[in-house]
Amino acid sequence: MTDDAGTRAHRLLHRTTAGIPEDLSPVTHVANLPAAEPRHTEWPEWVPDRVRDVLRNSGIDRPWAHQAEAASLAWDRHNVVVATGTASGKSLTYQLPALSTLVTDGKATVLYLSPTKALATDQLRAVSDMDIEGVRPATYDGDTPRGERPWVRDHARWVFTNPDMLHRGVLPAHPRWARFFRGLTYVVVDECHAYRGVFGSHVALLLRRLRRIARHYGAEPTFILTSATTAEPAEFATRLIGQDCVAVTEDTSPRGARTVALWEPPLLPELTGENDAPVRRSAGAEAARILAELVIEGARTLAFVRSRRGAELTALGARRILAEVAPELVDKVAAYRAGYLPEERRELESALLEGRLLGVATTNALELGVDISGLDAVVLAGYPGTLASFWQQSGRAGRAGADALVVFVARDDPLDTYLAHHPEALLERPVESAVLDPTNPYVLAPHLACAAAESALKSTDLDLFGATEARAVLDDLVAEKVLRRRPSGWYWTAREQPHHEVDIRGSGAEQVAVVEADTSRLLGTVDAVSACSTVHPGAVYLHRGEPYVVDELDLEHGVAFVHAEDPEWNTSARDVVDIEILDVVKRHVHDGVTVNLGHVAVTSRVVGYLRRLPSGEVLDHIPLDLPEQVLHTRAVWYTISEELLCGPRRRPGITGVEPARVPGALHAAEHAAIGLLPLFATCDRWDIGGVSTAVHADTGEATVFVHDGHPGGAGFADRGFAAFVPWLTATREAVLSCECPAGCPSCVQSPKCGNGNEPLDKAGAVAVLDIVLAAVGAAAGHGHFDDQAADDQVDNSR
Numbered sequence: 083m084t085d086d087a088g089t090r091a092h093r094l095l096h097r098t099t100a101g102i103p104e105d106l107s108p109v110t111h112v113a114n115l116p117a118a119e120p121r122h123t124e125w126p127e128w129v130p131d132r133v134r135d136v137l138r139n140s141g142i143d144r145p146w147a148h149q150a151e152a153a154s155l156a157w158d159r160h161n162v163v164v165a166t167g168t169a170s171g172k173s174l175t176y177q178l179p180a181l182s183t184l185v186t187d188g189k190a191t192v193l194y195l196s197p198t199k200a201l202a203t204d205q206l207r208a209v210s211d212m213d214i215e216g217v218r219p220a221t222y223d224g225d226t227p228r229g230e231r232p233w234v235r236d237h238a239r240w241v242f243t244n245p246d247m248l249h250r251g252v253l254p255a256h257p258r259w260a261r262f263f264r265g266l267t268y269v270v271v272d273e274c275h276a277y278r279g280v281f282g283s284h285v286a287l288l289l290r291r292l293r294r295i296a297r298h299y300g301a302e303p304t305f306i307l308t309s310a311t312t313a314e315p316a317e318f319a320t321r322l323i324g325q326d327c328v329a330v331t332e333d334t335s336p337r338g339a340r341t342v343a344l345w346e347p348p349l350l351p352e353l354t355g356e357n358d359a360p361v362r363r364s365a366g367a368e369a370a371r372i373l374a375e376l377v378i379e380g381a382r383t384l385a386f387v388r389s390r391r392g393a394e395l396t397a398l399g400a401r402r403i404l405a406e407v408a409p410e411l412v413d414k415v416a417a418y419r420a421g422y423l424p425e426e427r428r429e430l431e432s433a434l435l436e437g438r439l440l441g442v443a444t445t446n447a448l449e450l451g452v453d454i455s456g457l458d459a460v461v462l463a464g465y466p467g468t469l470a471s472f473w474q475q476s477g478r479a480g481r482a483g484a485d486a487l488v489v490f491v492a493r494d495d496p497l498d499t500y501l502a503h504h505p506e507a508l509l510e511r512p513v514e515s516a517v518l519d520p521t522n523p524y525v526l527a528p529h530l531a532c533a534a535a536e537s538a539l540k541s542t543d544l545d546l547f548g549a550t551e552a553r554a555v556l557d558d559l560v561a562e563k564v565l566r567r568r569p570s571g572w573y574w575t576a577r578e579q580p581h582h583e584v585d586i587r588g589s590g591a592e593q594v595a596v597v598e599a600d601t602s603r604l605l606g607t608v609d610a611v612s613a614c615s616t617v618h619p620g621a622v623y624l625h626r627g628e629p630y631v632v633d634e635l636d637l638e639h640g641v642a643f644v645h646a647e648d649p650e651w652n653t654s655a656r657d658v659v660d661i662e663i664l665d666v667v668k669r670h671v672h673d674g675v676t677v678n679l680g681h682v683a684v685t686s687r688v689v690g691y692l693r694r695l696p697s698g699e700v701l702d703h704i705p706l707d708l709p710e711q712v713l714h715t716r717a718v719w720y721t722i723s724e725e726l727l728c729g730p731r732r733r734p735g736i737t738g739v740e741p742a743r744v745p746g747a748l749h750a751a752e753h754a755a756i757g758l759l760p761l762f763a764t765c766d767r768w769d770i771g772g773v774s775t776a777v778h779a780d781t782g783e784a785t786v787f788v789h790d791g792h793p794g795g796a797g798f799a800d801r802g803f804a805a806f807v808p809w810l811t812a813t814r815e816a817v818l819s820c821e822c823p824a825g826c827p828s829c830v831q832s833p834k835c836g837n838g839n840e841p842l843d844k845a846g847a848v849a850v851l852d853i854v855l856a857a858v859g860a861a862a863g864h865g866h867f868d869d870q871a872a873d874d875q876v877d878n879s880r
């Protein structure tokens with residue numbers, strides 16, 4: 083560390099808060115994360131001289147210890163996942179075994195998969211630049227010209243592609259790839275933490291299809307996965323590839339010291355939101371101010387903002403401030419626009435590196451696969467959704483020898499509020515587990531159909547897909563005449579292949595096409611189930627950050643017509659929801675409280691929408707008349723007996739809830755719990771929903787449900803059940819930490835509440851959570867993050 087280290091970041095922070103009186107300081111916590119020295123090792127002896135020399139020439143003198151460890155495991159044909167920090171050299175861990183194999187075995191081939199085309203292009207460039215004879219790397223994706231494709235199939239030895247292309251372009255045409263599959267030695271799954279939720283479940287099944295086809299050609303490839311740091315990476319990777327996988331998690335790369343400041347924007351007395359609740363200054367506006375101050379200090383800064391429009395507004399805001407106080411710096415600030423062109427990214431990398439740019443506001447487009455590190459500061463406007471992303475983004479700051487500043491600016495929602503007041507949950511907690519569920523029948527069915535179309539499915543194949551679940555789904559597919567059962571297996575008999583009907587980034591549900599009316603251009607698709615709330619008439623729909631307004635939703639033909647328009651408001655749908663319990667998969671029974679996991683049918687009807695300004699101010703509510711939608715999915719729910727909730731039977735010190743306040747109390751507790759579940763499962767609050775009722779028809783008691791938002795579920799409710807106590811403990815803390823008097827978006831209001839956030843009872847929510855936590859045996863008020871579900875009586879009554 084230089085003399086400056088340890089002080090520069092503090093000086094920068096001081097600058098951003100200059101002029102704010104101490105008692106009004108938005109900074110809720112400051113933490114100092116120490117620097118780490120690198121640990122090198124020698125090149126493994128199996129690395130051919132040729133490969134080693136090229137890598138040395140590219141500036142890598144020796145590998146770091148974790149790189150050599152992971153590469154050697156893969157070389158010995160163990161599936162391996164490397165889950166280490168940002169810029170910890172994960173690429174080398176797969177380049178070493180892949181290149182070594184390609185130069186020593188003339189028939190071997192390697193497949194590289196990345197969640198985005200841009201990342202694959204970047205990685206191809208890195209390998210192409212090495213120019214090692216015989217490696218013949220090539221991309222094969224939607225942008226590969228038709229004329230070049232036969233060459234790739236026939237001659238490329240290292241193919242860089244993405245799951246979508248593997249699904250639609252490679253596996254259905256596998257006979258044309260016979261050479262490639264015969265030699266397939268390694269499959270690299272880069273940034274595998276991106277494969278979570280329903281998309282993750284699709285990719286898990288796609289990888290099983292890949293293994294089956296490889297086996298068909300006599301190959302058993304070894305998988306090398308890279309991941310941001312996540313909890314239980316070995317378990318996650320094993321579930322993703324369907325085979326044992328070992329994890330390398332010790333990060334031996336060097337790291338600069340970082341100072342992390344948590345920041346909560348102030349409440350704005352002059353504005354009011356829904357039901358007259360107070361509104362905070364937006365995280366984007368606050369980030370713009372911080373960005374401008376840091377640029378004035380000459381600090382190279384990246385500000386991560388959740389939406390593209392937000393990124394542009396933040397850059398604009400910072401430029402406006404600079405125009406007044408330091409006009410010569412205005413052009414040092416830019417927004418990073420989507421588009422993901424490798425040239426643009428490289429230009430940005432070098433502009434930041436050389437100081438031509440000092441401040442860039444960006445979406446998470448710059449989170450994956452950009453070689454930008456060693457910045458002076460990173461500002462996060464809003465929690466990026468997962469701890470993995472938080473560390474990935476904040477890891478862009480800090481280089482050996484100088485310390486750097488990270489500022490996390492909380493947005494107006496319960497999770498951000500909680501984190502701003504609980505630094506340990508942000509800074510000391512293991513990152514959340516990535517969740518996926520390859521047994522979800524809604525996802526399994528289309529993949530079994532695709533697999534059968536690729537090559538008839540045999541009984542011996544079923545283990546690969548989870549034998550019990552696969553059999554049940556195959557029976558259904560046969561009954562629906564999608565597949566035909568013959569003694570030798572299951573056959574796809576239609577002429578058209580099923581692949582194009584399967585959207586691996588969708589939910590497995592029917593899709594509604596979003597079409598620009600003027601040009602007939604297909605912008606994207608949304609699930610039929612969520613279409614009423616996302617593309618109802620009047621909705622503002624974002625496509626790659628560009629705003630459109632919906633003119634018409636035609637559910638019968640599965641199409642929504644939109645036109646390009648950028649109104650100053652955004653919209654959020656209001657719906658009425660009903661939930662029916664179909665079965666209980668697991669249940670913990672306590673005195674007066676039960677905690678359950680099971681299947682449910684959620685019936686919803688969108689009845690209108692709110693128009694809201696970016697400041698949070700609500701303009702109006704517009705009614706709609708749309709049909710009911712039914713979602714079959716999984717939910718976690720708790721019930722509370724009336725005696726416990728309103729009667730005298732409680733532990734000392736815990737207050738009850740008057741009967742008239744019960745609906746508002748449960749409703750508020752439900753909203754806050756939805757807001758906090760993403761702390762325990764890698765989901766977004768938009769991936770889940772909730773229902774609460776004072777007396778539910780199926781339980782006969784006060785009940786709060788939190789359910790997955792996708793057909794069949796994606797594992798989020800399961801995580802909520804498994805982490806029930808820490809989840810509700812954090813929920814209670816989040817509500818208590820918010821200083822608003824009676825509920826606001828930072829605690830118990832929900833941006834997508836079907837009932838317009840009515841009724842809501844903030845104090846009642848704390849009482850409900852106290853009662854539940856006391857009944858399940860948790861020490862209320864003390865957040866434990868040990869993910870241990872109370873193990874009272876377990877009833878697996880399925």
Ligand SMILES: Nc1ncnc2c1ncn2[C@@H]1O[C@H](COP(=O)(O)OP(=O)(O)OP(=O)(O)O)[C@@H](O)[C@H]1O
Nearest residue numbers: 142144145146167168169170171172173174451452
């Ligand atoms: N052993 C090493 N010695 C020195 N530099 C290295 C070493 N290994 C990798 N690097 C360099 O570190 C930088 C980051 O490497 P890489 O992009 O592979 O990291 P990563 O972990 O994949 O990053 P990200 O988290 O952004 O995906 C690159 O510039 C790379 O050249």
